[in-house]
Amino acid sequence: MHNSVKYILLLFLASLSLVSCKQKQGNKIKVGFSQAMTTDDWRKQMNSSIKIEASLRPEVELKISDANNNIAKQIEDIETFISNKVDVIIVSPIQSKPLTAVVEKSIKAGIPVLVVDRKIEGENYTAYLGADNIEIGRITARYIISNSKGSGKIIEITGANGSSPAYERSLGFDQIINENKHFKVENTIHGDWEGESVKVPLKAILSKNSDIEYIFAHNDRMALSAWETAKTLGLEKKIKFIGVDGLNTVNGGIELVKSGILDGTILYPTGGNEALKLALKMYNKEPISKNNILNTIVIDQNNAEIIENQMDKVDQQQVVIESQQGAIKVQEREYASQNNLVRLLSFFLVIILSLTIYSIYSTISISRKKKQLERINQTVIDQNNEIQEMAQIAQRSNEAKLNFFTGLSHEFKTPITLIMSYVESLIENEKIKGTTLIDEVKLIHKNSNRLLRLINQLLDFRKIEEQKFTLRASNTKIYDFTNEVMTNFKGEAARRNIDFQLICKNKNLELFIDRGLMDKVYFNLLSNAFKFTPDNGKISILISENQDNTVRISFKDSGIGIPENELSNVFNPFFKASNNNKNSSGIGLHLSKEFVLLHQGTIELKSKQGTEFIITVLKGNIHLQPSEIVNKAENLNRTPNLILDNLDIGTDLNPDIVISESEKHTLLVIEDNIDLVTFLRAKLSSEYVVYTSDGSDAIEKTMEIIPDIIICDINLVDKDGYEISKELKKDLRSSHIPIIILTAQSDKESTLKGLQSGVDQYLTKPFSLSILKQSISSLLFNREKLRYYYTNNIYRVEPESKFGNQEQSFITKMNDIINRNVENPKFSVEDLADKLGVSRVQLYRKVKAIIGINISDHINNVKLEKAAELLKSNNMNISEIAYSLGFSSPNYFSTAFKNKFGISPKEYKSST
Ligand code: FRU
Numbered sequence: 001m002h003n004s005v006k007y008i009l010l011l012f013l014a015s016l017s018l019v020s021c022k023q024k025q026g027n028k029i030k031v032g033f034s035q036a037m038t039t040d041d042w043r044k045q046m047n048s049s050i051k052i053e054a055s056l057r058p059e060v061e062l063k064i065s066d067a068n069n070n071i072a073k074q075i076e077d078i079e080t081f082i083s084n085k086v087d088v089i090i091v092s093p094i095q096s097k098p099l100t101a102v103v104e105k106s107i108k109a110g111i112p113v114l115v116v117d118r119k120i121e122g123e124n125y126t127a128y129l130g131a132d133n134i135e136i137g138r139i140t141a142r143y144i145i146s147n148s149k150g151s152g153k154i155i156e157i158t159g160a161n162g163s164s165p166a167y168e169r170s171l172g173f174d175q176i177i178n179e180n181k182h183f184k185v186e187n188t189i190h191g192d193w194e195g196e197s198v199k200v201p202l203k204a205i206l207s208k209n210s211d212i213e214y215i216f217a218h219n220d221r222m223a224l225s226a227w228e229t230a231k232t233l234g235l236e237k238k239i240k241f242i243g244v245d246g247l248n249t250v251n252g253g254i255e256l257v258k259s260g261i262l263d264g265t266i267l268y269p270t271g272g273n274e275a276l277k278l279a280l281k282m283y284n285k286e287p288i289s290k291n292n293i294l295n296t297i298v299i300d301q302n303n304a305e306i307i308e309n310q311m312d313k314v315d316q317q318q319v320v321i322e323s324q325q326g327a328i329k330v331q332e333r334e335y336a337s338q339n340n341l342v343r344l345l346s347f348f349l350v351i352i353l354s355l356t357i358y359s360i361y362s363t364i365s366i367s368r369k370k371k372q373l374e375r376i377n378q379t380v381i382d383q384n385n386e387i388q389e390m391a392q393i394a395q396r397s398n399e400a401k402l403n404f405f406t407g408l409s410h411e412f413k414t415p416i417t418l419i420m421s422y423v424e425s426l427i428e429n430e431k432i433k434g435t436t437l438i439d440e441v442k443l444i445h446k447n448s449n450r451l452l453r454l455i456n457q458l459l460d461f462r463k464i465e466e467q468k469f470t471l472r473a474s475n476t477k478i479y480d481f482t483n484e485v486m487t488n489f490k491g492e493a494a495r496r497n498i499d500f501q502l503i504c505k506n507k508n509l510e511l512f513i514d515r516g517l518m519d520k521v522y523f524n525l526l527s528n529a530f531k532f533t534p535d536n537g538k539i540s541i542l543i544s545e546n547q548d549n550t551v552r553i554s555f556k557d558s559g560i561g562i563p564e565n566e567l568s569n570v571f572n573p574f575f576k577a578s579n580n581n582k583n584s585s586g587i588g589l590h591l592s593k594e595f596v597l598l599h600q601g602t603i604e605l606k607s608k609q610g611t612e613f614i615i616t617v618l619k620g621n622i623h624l625q626p627s628e629i630v631n632k633a634e635n636l637n638r639t640p641n642l643i644l645d646n647l648d649i650g651t652d653l654n655p656d657i658v659i660s661e662s663e664k665h666t667l668l669v670i671e672d673n674i675d676l677v678t679f680l681r682a683k684l685s686s687e688y689v690v691y692t693s694d695g696s697d698a699i700e701k702t703m704e705i706i707p708d709i710i711i712c713d714i715n716l717v718d719k720d721g722y723e724i725s726k727e728l729k730k731d732l733r734s735s736h737i738p739i740i741i742l743t744a745q746s747d748k749e750s751t752l753k754g755l756q757s758g759v760d761q762y763l764t765k766p767f768s769l770s771i772l773k774q775s776i777s778s779l780l781f782n783r784e785k786l787r788y789y790y791t792n793n794i795y796r797v798e799p800e801s802k803f804g805n806q807e808q809s810f811i812t813k814m815n816d817i818i819n820r821n822v823e824n825p826k827f828s829v830e831d832l833a834d835k836l837g838v839s840r841v842q843l844y845r846k847v848k849a850i851i852g853i854n855i856s857d858h859i860n861n862v863k864l865e866k867a868a869e870l871l872k873s874n875n876m877n878i879s880e881i882a883y884s885l886g887f888s889s890p891n892y893f894s895t896a897f898k899n900k901f902g903i904s905p906k907e908y909k910s911s912t
Helices: 003-023 041-055 071-083 096-108 133-147 164-179 196-208 220-232 253-258 272-283 304-428 437-465 478-495 515-532 564-569 588-598 642-648 674-684 698-705 721-730 748-756 769-793 806-820 829-836 840-851 855-873 878-884 890-901 905-911
Strands: 029-035 060-066 088-091 113-116 127-131 153-158 184-190 214-217 240-245 264-267 291-294 298-300 474-477 499-504 510-513 538-545 550-557 602-608 610-618 665-670 688-693 709-712 739-743 761-764
Touching (some): 071 088, 253 298, 272 291, 298 304, 478 538, 588 602, 674 688, 739 769, 829 840, 890 905
Parallel strands (some): 127 291, 153 184, 214 240, 499 538, 665 688, 739 761
Antiparallel strands (some): 550 610
């Protein structure tokens, strides 16, 4: 159990016991009172006074058992007290002898016994309380003797036989009477303490003997009965009656004395209150006398009034006491209920206090725990931050490394291109062609090509990681495509006597594939197959259509296979089978899987006898995004086969074709790789005047040369290729120059960026020299076509022309200026250059580049066109037109006009 819960429970129990302790009766003094009977007033008064006394003592618990004058019942009552282990027993025995044993039993049980009124036999009780009954007898006798005036004859009516007062009263009475000879107890009637027992025997006696002076009855009840009996005989006045008890009640002794019925009565106090006091002393083991005698007195006509008054007062006080007792009880009850309320409140207070303490404790412990948790949390946050920082550092370092390797891989491309290009030249070199060197050169080429593939794989891996690949799928005849890729391996298959087959029933089967990516997949799978298949082995590609609209392309070899437990790992990056002793980057299969996944296809591996890779792709193109589908023509991003390319353009490389310097176009190569510059110069200078710039002075050089075409790298020292291209394309002086970007950055974003900066062609390294050459001549050819267009439409070009590009607007603007100054003989080329914001040379070169003639000739042409217009209008003669257009003489004008239009101005005028 939780400590705090235990604590609360403990408090709760403590509070509960606090409330309930009031209910406990255990500390009370139990007093058992065995009353002989309760039929008469004397007994009732005795009970009443003992109760009043008990009520004054809250520590006392009084239990009165009424024996109803039944001895057996009285014995039983006392036995019950004994078994209930009362503290003290008070007993008023009905008779002496029968009760003696049970009293002794009580004493033996350790319960003290107070005998009251009537005695038991022997001394085996704790104490006795009562008036001295022998003395009562004596007092009565003395009273009679001293007051007698008559015969001295007495009738004695005794109490019940066997009860000690009856015996003792007779004893004392007889002692004194017998001493005096005048007095004699004539008759003794044995009553039973009640009036009825008197009547019959007394009537009989009185009927015979009327000379009776006194009748002494042992109690007032029997005395009254005796008077009543005497009265029936008319003797009530003659005889004097004396009783015992002297109760102050209706028909009690005092009233009977006062009314003259009794002559006197002997006070016999009940001793109820004294009995309880004595019992408590016994309980407390205080020293007490064994016999405790209550005082007695004779009540007669002389003192009855006084005693009655005194007793009334006592009774009144008793009533007061009783009412006070009642009030006390009420207050006690109130006190008890208030006490209970207080206890209840205390209980709740304790509970509230406990809960308060607990809540304070909880608050403190919660706040401690909170602080602890906050500390832990902070530590976790700190650690997390640290981890994140470390992760960021690691990521940055990883990025840096990857960028470094990616950059490095890009860097590799240029030298490899150079190597391959030179090697291609060597392969084509007549001096080597026939020699044994050719095989070695081809080996160099083959390995360079392999190196290039590996670098491309590395770059693809990075690209896959960055999720930069976008599928560019086009409808492809898969049989033809497969065959084309297989061509690259047929040589090796033949050399190593490998049975290399393609099995495909439907040769027209079409699939939407990204040919560039699928080419890489095929190359990887076939390279692997060839790598692990021994000579004389078998490699086959099986293309089949499945029922579920998919196509299965299986690459099966008879190689060493892959251990079964490693099959699930083959597509993981950097995986290398345990039985593979060959060098392997471990990313080829990973890339293949990623490329197949890009096609929404699957690739799986079976390896039992040899290895079988199975590609499954869906037919059609519904499974592809519209952005992933392209036209066939766009889908040619496969690494060009440099050997084949160069063989095709073999004649281009022939140095025999020499173009004169003046005919050559000018070409500016902006490239900081000296080797590449050297290579390009070597390969292109036969056809072009090659200028170079390492990029630091690219703009200045361009403005200076105004070349016909520019080849520009991207990664340059000062400005990158994009910036240079943008600037050149913005500038009116250079905007017409076609720019070819030649870069190692082959990704889509870079290409897009290049095209956005206005470049005309974007070629990636490693590049095919033939493609580069073709691109240069195509761009120049296009420029030529444009020039032709401009030349032939120069005068019809309107400012709003739909052909409005940079050059268009330049020409429009230039023509406008010329037209406005056509009749100004002083208007010069310099003026025109000034107005166009370019230098004279730049104007000359730009106009030459755009429209193919020099600017002066162009101005003259405009003038001549104007002249033709004027000739048609017929308003001016030829001389006027010649001078107005600034020609130095009409003759020179006529010659120039005839040169342009083939007829003289005169003939032209007359022909309209
Ligand atoms: C009451 C009584 C008294 C008498 C006493 C003697 O029951 O009869 O009248 O004095 O008992 O025990």
